[in-house]
């Protein structure tokens with residue numbers, strides 16, 4: 001196995017409190033790091049860096065753990081820029097919403113879907129993402145959802161079945177029939193292809209009772225759980241997520257104090273997706289209420305063609321800081337370690353000894369430039385271990 005030493009790191013963020021300044025971000029200035037093809041082997045002062053088979057010069061740039069984007073909908077066809085344009089103009093326009101993407105995705109060939117996914121993944125990776133979760137949810141038939149999951153599997157192990165995204169048009173007058181399909185034939189086909197099950201539990205989507213049925217059946221088939229909740233309205237979805245020990249409850253725009261109490265006493269991560277509020281000009285979730293109560297917060301892109309066509313985690317961090325009053329360090333932690341916790345992963349999202357060698361070298365002396373220079377190309381290079 002080849003070893004590599006990265007020298008002249010201006011500021012190294014490890015997210016390992018045992019390293020460096022002993023803050024939760026475990027930060028070291030004027031540092032070096034040694035990795036092999038898979039793992040972090042050594043971290044310390046630049047002056048003490050050992051030799052390795054290969055050497056990289058970070059040129060005084062900052063190094064961060066690779067971003068963990070724990071919430072995306074990357075497998076889709078078509079685009080909906082006209083809906084975005086109308087929303088920004090304040091004009092009422094029914095472009096078709098999710099149903100339009102369902103139609104375009106169903107009509108696309110497997111190769112078209114694969115190529116579109118590959119292109120969006122390349123954008124995420126270029127921006128420093130090294131672990132990505134991908135959901136299905138744009139075909140809403142047994143065969144189609146399985147096809148989306150198979151394509152997602154080509155790119156990541158973090159594959160999520162979201163058959164319960166919306167009720168498809170052919171079940172418009174028979175939602176009970178769709179829930180029955182979800183819990184029987186579709187689940188049977190999709191469970192072997194996914195790690196996670198997710199439900200869009202919100203106003204206009206699935207009720208708490210329907211979500212419970214789908215999630216409990218999914219869990220019985222061996223899937224781990226996550227939930228879209230409280231993006232559009234208050235509901236009992238957060239309580240359901242905590243009760244079922246879901247790894248993550250995502251959106252969390254509308255929360256009662258009782259929801260925050262439940263989250264702070266649980267292992268369920270609150271994943272915030274401010275790209276969605278930006279793209280729909282909606283009220284942002286209150287990150288401060290969550291953080292101040294001790295809830296673990298993750299940030300993710302929610303990349304999808306309708307409500308958040310965003311492939312930059314640095315941009316998401318900038319929104320979190322500018323619009324949700326997170327500190328830059330809180331946003332960096334949420335976009336790396338927070339995302340890892342939302343996927344129940346302890347091998348990524350940090351650069352402790354033994355962690356996966358997934359990291360980004362910045363064209364900037366401090367990680368703060370990710371937020372300070374929004375829209376700039378701050379990530380110079382991203383490295384993924386051979387096992388990511």
Ligand SMILES: [Zn+2]
Nearest residue numbers: 071073228302
């Ligand atoms: Zn989503």
